[in-house]
Amino acid sequence: MRPVSRALAVVAGLVAVSAAAIRRPALAPGPGGTPAPELTNTSWLNSAKPLRLAELRGRAVLLNFWVFTCGNCTRTVPSLVAYDRLYRAHGLTIIGIHTPEFPPYAGEHDKGNLARALDRQGITYPNAQDNDRRTWDAYGIRYWPSFVLIDKGGTIRYTGYGEFHLNDGDFREWDRRITQLLAEPPLVALDAGPPLRLLAAPGVRINARLKPALELDDGTVVRFDSPRVTADSAYFAAAPTAAPPGGARRGTLRVSVCSSRESICRLVEMAVVW
Numbered sequence: 001m002r003p004v005s006r007a008l009a010v011v012a013g014l015v016a017v018s019a020a021a022i023r024r025p026a027l028a029p030g031p032g033g034t035p036a037p038e039l040t041n042t043s044w045l046n047s048a049k050p051l052r053l054a055e056l057r058g059r060a061v062l063l064n065f066w067v068f069t070c071g072n073c074t075r076t077v078p079s080l081v082a083y084d085r086l087y088r089a090h091g092l093t094i095i096g097i098h099t100p101e102f103p104p105y106a107g108e109h110d111k112g113n114l115a116r117a118l119d120r121q122g123i124t125y126p127n128a129q130d131n132d133r134r135t136w137d138a139y140g141i142r143y144w145p146s147f148v149l150i151d152k153g154g155t156i157r158y159t160g161y162g163e164f165h166l167n168d169g170d171f172r173e174w175d176r177r178i179t180q181l182l183a184e185p186p187l188v189a190l191d192a193g194p195p196l197r198l199l200a201a202p203g204v205r206i207n208a209r210l211k212p213a214l215e216l217d218d219g220t221v222v223r224f225d226s227p228r229v230t231a232d233s234a235y236f237a238a239a240p241t242a243a244p245p246g247g248a249r250r251g252t253l254r255v256s257v258c259s260s261r262e263s264i265c266r267l268v269e270m271a272v273v274w
Contacts, residue, residue, distance in 0.1 A: 038052060041129060072162065190272045195242060211223050215251050250274075
């Protein structure tokens with residue numbers, strides 16, 4: 001675990017030695033959790049485009065705040081690579097948030113240096129350059145490495161910091177948390193029918209004032225509706241449906257959902273195939 005600032009090299013060494021004693025992952029912030037701040041980074045590696053959490057609804061997301069010059073960080077990377085290998089296909093997205101510690105002349109801000117570090121450590125999951133610390137600050141991070149585990153609905157469920165290793169106690173604890181979130185139902189699911197139906201998870205209602213839409217890969221847009229709504233016309237009282245389209249059977253679903261755990265509705269975007 002490396003803190004934000006470091007006055008003397010010997011202090012940094014003492015901090016690193018003491019990491020094992022204070023690295024315990026933090027508890028969840030509460031039963032309802034906290035909505036995860038959106039990612040706004042523009043420079044990415046291992047991703048064809050900048051990623052946004054809104055587009056990852058339906059997947060669990062593990063953010064790793066790190067920097068390639070931090071030994072505590074790099075010694076934890078094999079565990080993250082293992083999680084990626086085990087769970088990517090089952091709904092986990094790991095995102096590295098690479099936040100430099102030193103001024104630009106030290107080389108941590110350089111995209112080429114970061115690319116070489118990713119290659120050297122076998123990291124294939126996406127990484128955002130957080131050179132201006134916008135994401136670091138948005139999440140209130142204080143240490144390298146730090147971790148934020150976000151559920152399928154975009155809520156922060158677990159946070160923690162500090163070095164851990166393959167198959168140690170902390171590795172097993174994070175593994176348990178990941179598998180727990182992967183086993184939870186998504187906020188909304190697409191039933192292929194026919195007709196196509198949107199099924200909300202328990203405690204979740206679908207916003208009827210912003211009609212759900214499925215944008216197919218061929219550009220066709222399919223809209224969902226239901227004649228049954230709540231008395232205030234705010235929510236669907238029955239699962240909204242749509243006629244199954246011909247041709248493409250994959251696309252992006254956009255639906256506004258309202259969870260009983262939160263005071264506002266949120267827009268869910270998720271890739272679907274049926």
